Amino acid sequence: MKKNSDTSKLLREIELNQSIPKIQVGSFSHLFKPSNMGVLVLFCLLLYVLFLPPVIGMGDDRSSAAIISGSNLYQLGEFTPKESMAYFEKNWGIREYYNDSYNAQITAQTPFINAAKRLDQAYTWDWLFDMRFYGAVILVFYLIGMYFLFETVTYGKRSKWAYVSVGLGVIIFGDTAYTAWINSFYTQALSFFLVIILGTSLILMGQEKLNDDLLIGCFFLSSLLLCLLNQQYALLGLFLGILGINLKYVNGRKSYRRICVGCGALLMLCSLVAFFIMPNGLTNLSAYHSMTRGVLMTADNPEQALKEFSINPQYAVLTGTSYYQAISPETMDGQVMKTEFFNKVNPTEVAIYYLANPGQLYEMLNRSVNSSFNIRPGWLGNYEKTQGYPPGAQTSFFTSWSYLKANYLPGNFGFIIIWMGLLIGVYVRFFRKGIIEKNGRNTLRFVGLMTWLFIGLWELYVAIITSGDTDTLGHLFIFSLTFDLISFVVLGKFIHWIEKQLRKVDWESRKQAFFNRNKDQNKDQGGYRL
Structure with missing residues (x-):
């Protein structure tokens, strides 16, 4: 009887212990893994830069007037065009009644701006729109994209070296020359995180680090939003749609294959509709x-x-x-x-002309690449007028990467060709191996990088045929971003290679050999002492 009572008591203690939640050491290590820490550092950095005075943003060159009008917003102050470019405007008015202006435009930006307006009105209950609410909405998706990016470069790496890779990513993509666009109505605010998510979702799918359904959803959604930003991005949907359909070979599940085929076809259809319906913005x-x-x-x-x-x-x-x-x-x-000039000039004929004259195309590519390495337009200021800074003043806080890139990287297309050759030479073997082994996942690392490369070169070419060497900021921003993304992934692989080489070294043997050599030298020197 006593034995039975002891047994029942022991069972009750076991059940009680199992019911008490335990804090495992592994849970803390997961919280402090490199990608999480990188996102945390970026959050703190952007909180300081974008939301605390003096607030950093981008001046308005009036190119987003249709988006602003379509979102029922209007400029509060009586700024001249020059003043609008020289100063960042944080506060905007919200129209009480629907704006039926002829120049209103609805794009992929509109849902994000509307979400920010609802957050603002729920918090302030006034008819003023604070740009920081829009920046906060963009920031959430930017941090998701950066988490994806950090996960791609820390794949298979030990923590101390993974922190080095992530730290490099913080320096590059936390640069204020990039992040200041978040506090603006320019398309760069969205294309910044959309391009990151689009490529990293493919690479992560190949690494099998996250759920395939989540990643394929991120790929198609980011591709669709990018194509709906404006007409000049729209045709990218044809390439991305075909790519999405071919992703069906990555996973054998029928539901997954249906998603790839259905979403890929829908993306191509939306791309064509957007191209013909959206205003081209060409003047x-x-x-x-x-x-x-x-x-x-x-x-x-x-x-x-x-x-x-x-x-x-x-x-x-x-x-x-x-x-x-x-x-x-x-x-x-x-x-x-x-009649004699403008009606005879269109992007299609200009594109055909450059293809027939590759020497001129190469010269224009050189000019555009040189401009793309400076993503801080000199005519747009970063500060509000009330903050007391001179017109057009730009911040120098956390801009080391953009400064080095603009002043020291070779700004010519020959450098880009060499860079592309190295990239393809390093990663094409993974693609070839995947094809030989009939393993679709092994090809996705190469496919993800090539997708970034295609998008960057496409935007570079579109910039040339639509605007020559002027007013190319939107397109060159995409090219500059994809250049940095690909370079960062390649540098992450190089850091991983250094780690592997150092791991092969027998440091203990070398340490003993060093001490033994010092002992022998001391003995030799001791023989000559008086």
Whole structure:
């Protein structure tokens, strides 16, 4: 009887112990893993830069006016265009009634701005919109993208070396030249995290680090939002849709394959619809610069180049000029200029011209690459006017990477060709191995990097054919970002290689050999003492 009571008592103690939640050491180690710590550091850094005075943001060059109007917002102060570019505007007005302005535009940005407006109104209950609420919404997705990115480079690495890789990522992608765009209505605020999530979801799928359904959802959603930002991104959806359909070979589940095929087809359809429905944003100014600051400026014979567009060769006198300095505004807006010049210039013909003249294309690529390495436009300020900074002042806080990149990296397309050759040479073996072994996952690391490369080169080319060497900031931002993303992943692999080489070294034997050598030297020196 006593034995039975002891047994029942022991069982009750075991059940009680099992019911008490235990804190495991592993849970703490998971919290402090490199990717989590990197995200935490970035959160603290951006909290200081974007949300605490003096608040950092980007001046407004009026290129986002249609998005702002479509979101029912308006500018509070009576700023001149020059003042709007020189100062960051944190506060905006919210229209009480629906805005039916003819220039209102709805894009992939609109849901994010509307979410920020609801957060603002729920918190303040006034009719003022604080840009920091929009920045907070973007920040959430940016941190998700950075977590994905850190996970890709810490794959299979020991913690001390993984922290080095993550620290490098914080320096590059936490640079204020990048993060200041988060506090703005420019498309760069969204494309920043969308491009990161798009590529890292493919690489992580190949590494089998996260759930396939989660990653394929992130890939298609980020691809769709990127294509719906504006018309010039729209055609990327055709490439991304075809890529998404081919991802069905990664996982054998029927439901997964249906998702890939269905979402890929939907992405391609949305891409085509967006291309024909969304306004192209190309103006006479863009058409003028695509010729005078592009085709004509790089042509050996500008008159002959104009003949290929069926334009009067006398317009060669405009070579190298900008829209505002060439002819009087009345002439530029006149019917003659429209009929004889602007109606004969379109991106398709400019693109065909460059393909037929690769020397000119290469020269324009050189100019664009050089410009892309400086993602801080000199005409946009970072501070509010009330903060007392001079017009156009830009922050120097945490900008080491953007400074080094703009001033010391070779700014020519020849450097990009060498860089692409090294990239393909390092990673193509993984793709080849995956093809030989018929293992789709092994190809995804290479596919993810090549997707970034394709997007970057596509935007570089679009910038040239639509604007020459002027007003290319939006496209060159994407190219600069993809260059940094690919370089960061490659550097992460190089750090991992260094780790593996150091791990092979027998440090204990070398330590003993060093001490033994010192002992022998001391003995030799001792023999000569008096």
